[in-house]
Amino acid sequence: MQKERETRVTATGDWIDGLPEAGDELERSSTAERVADLLRSHIINGAMAPGARLSEERLGRKFRVSRNTLREAFRLLGHERLLVHEFNRGVFVAKPGAEDVVDLFRMRRALELPAVRSGARASAEALGAVGAAVEQGEAARARGDWEGIGTANMAYHRAVAGLLGSPRADETMRQLLAELRLAFHVMAAPRDFYAPYLDRNRAIYDLLAAGAFEPAAQELEEYFDVAERQLVQAFTADSRG
Amino acid sequence: MQKERETRVTATGDWIDGLPEAGDELERSSTAERVADLLRSHIINGAMAPGARLSEERLGRKFRVSRNTLREAFRLLGHERLLVHEFNRGVFVAKPGAEDVVDLFRMRRALELPAVRSGARASAEALGAVGAAVEQGEAARARGDWEGIGTANMAYHRAVAGLLGSPRADETMRQLLAELRLAFHVMAAPRDFYAPYLDRNRAIYDLLAAGAFEPAAQELEEYFDVAERQLVQAFTADSRG
DNA sequence: ATTGGAGTATTGTTCAACAATCCTGTGATG
DNA sequence: CATCACAGGATTGTTGAACAATACTCCAAT
Structure with a gap:
């Protein structure tokens, strides 16, 4: 009897303890x-x-x-x-200017490049999120969904930063990308701005998946240089008012 | 007459335009x-x-x-x-745990190491702030002001991150250090926790001032490893309740 | 063209009220 | 003895109104 009771108790305890700690799913929001x-x-x-x-x-x-x-x-x-x-x-x-774009890219470099270089320590789940974002972007391109391409690009870079496995980096990255996206609306309608970068995203992910972290970082760095230059140029060209 | 009027007007304009744009000094706070x-x-x-x-x-x-x-x-x-x-x-x-300390150091590495490595591009003013913080810490040690040493250490690392010249990095760093300082109050009274690191701060600054940015970064990295290990250890040792 | 000033609109802050939720202690039940 | 149900009290969530302080607008005066 004692034994049965004990097993029942411990069984219940293990069952509950095994549960995933009640994440933010049922977190009521104000x-x-x-x-x-x-x-x-x-x-x-x-x-x-x-x-x-x-x-x-x-x-x-x-x-x-x-x-x-x-x-x-x-x-x-x-x-x-x-x-x-x-x-x-x-x-x-907010009305971001060219100097904000430069600063945002500074932060992105600081967060995303170390994230890629630490890819060996990243969880398979985090790596999978990068791949999923790549495919999400390609699917959006296939159906000509420009808004979707932008969203997928945000998800991609969030996933890249997520390789660090750092909650604070995730949160910071989320903010940076939202701000960056706001910056787009300042310059003249760049509907397909992101499209050229989809292939690059794919290339970086393939390197990552193959364990070539340093080459992936180099590719990413190059992407930063090109994208930042293009963005800043669009800003300064558009600097009337 | 026209000429005199014009010069007077332009002179006034130049005078005002030359003023430094009214920073946060007279920013009223709520x-x-x-x-x-x-x-x-x-x-x-x-x-x-x-x-x-x-x-x-x-x-x-x-x-x-x-x-x-x-x-x-x-x-x-x-x-x-x-x-x-x-x-x-x-x-x-907030009640930070060991995993928060680990995450905070991840972020610090991501921000401070690139900042040191980009030291060549840093302004003389930003570099001077690092030196000032070093001396502030040494002065606090001289008069046995442990609280002051902690404050100076915060100022030091904020100044290091400030080498990036990035407003967003500055703000993020400010938060990270405040949080880190809160973490200290969780573990058992570490009054002179920071004292051993003052000499290291000085060494890193000297390397910086000499233009040896990569060695400075290496020193800083070593500091991160040691300090993080000591902190995490203090946490896990103190993990009762 | 610039300056002053009255009147209006908006924000900053407080207060009071009520609904929704949590916490606590008490008793009933098996 | 452990558990559950439940009422009562305490705290937070949210609203609406009120007033002070500040900014904006427009017009007159120089």
Whole structure:
């Protein structure tokens, strides 16, 4: 009897202990966070032009939330540099300049290159995410979905940074890429900006999968140089106003 | 007459244009930001124990601010990972674990090592900040100010990351170091933890000042290895409860 | 063309209220 | 004895209104 009871208890314990610790799946979110998510998607999709003003009263009425809740959301996005908060003047959609693009690429180099070079220590899962993003991008290209190509490119570089296995790097990378995507909306309609880079993404992934981490890093570095130059050029050419 | 008028006008214009664009000096801060600054310093100085709960009502009464303002401050510090916000339960001072220390060092390596290696491109001002931090630390040691040594060490590594000349790296570094400092308060009183590293800081700076960037990076890497191991060890040894 | 000033609109902050959720202690039940 | 149910109290989540402080606009005056 004692034995049966004990086995039952330990069995239950093992069962529960074996569960994956209740991740963020059932994490209830506050209204402010949901509003922030909504605003963020609008911003990076270009629905809100860079520099546009976000009126507390009008947005609050639109989303059916109070000003206080809206202000909490503003704080969140301000910390991600998607909104800029000017005291007593209001919040505006950030308007990145060429110097921001340069800085963003500096950060990307600092995070993504070490991530690739540490590829040997990366989990198979993290590596698989890179491959999945490559195919996601190619599928988007096949159906001419330019928006999808951009999304896939973001996923790709997030996955690359994810090779580090660092929660903080993941979070930082997420922000950087969102900001970078906002930067695109500043320059003149670059619908198929990312398309030429899909093959390069594939090449880097193949090197990664083959264990050639240093060559992959070199390829990635070259990509950074080319993409940054093209972006900065688009910015300075477009610098009227 | 026309000429005189024109010169006067252009002179005024040049004078104003020459001014340094009004930096953050006269940037008025909101109450929420001031509260956040106050809380941050309390957290970093260990006045609030990791894991402690921050009651909205009591803190609001203490600081004489409304709950809404306090909540805005909580959001700011939550984004910096100094506070953790559990929905419907409240906010708590973050309680970093060994895995956080490992992650923090991953990020530090990613940011500080490239910064040192790019030292050739760094401004003289940024380099001077590193030297100033070294001397600040040595002065603190001379008068037995252990708290001051810790502060100087933070300033030192912020200055090192500052060699990149990247605003985003500066901001990220500021957060990482604040979080790291919080981690110290978790382990058993390490008053003179930083003291042994002062000479190493000096050595790295001397290499930097001499233009030996790669050797400086190697020294820094070694410092990371030693410091991380010591910290993680202190954590795992102290992992009861 | 620039300066001053009144009036309006918007943000900053507080306060009070209520709903939703969590925590605690108590008793019932097997 | 362990577990569960449940009521009561405490805390957070969110709203709405109010007022102060600041910025913006427009017009008059020089």
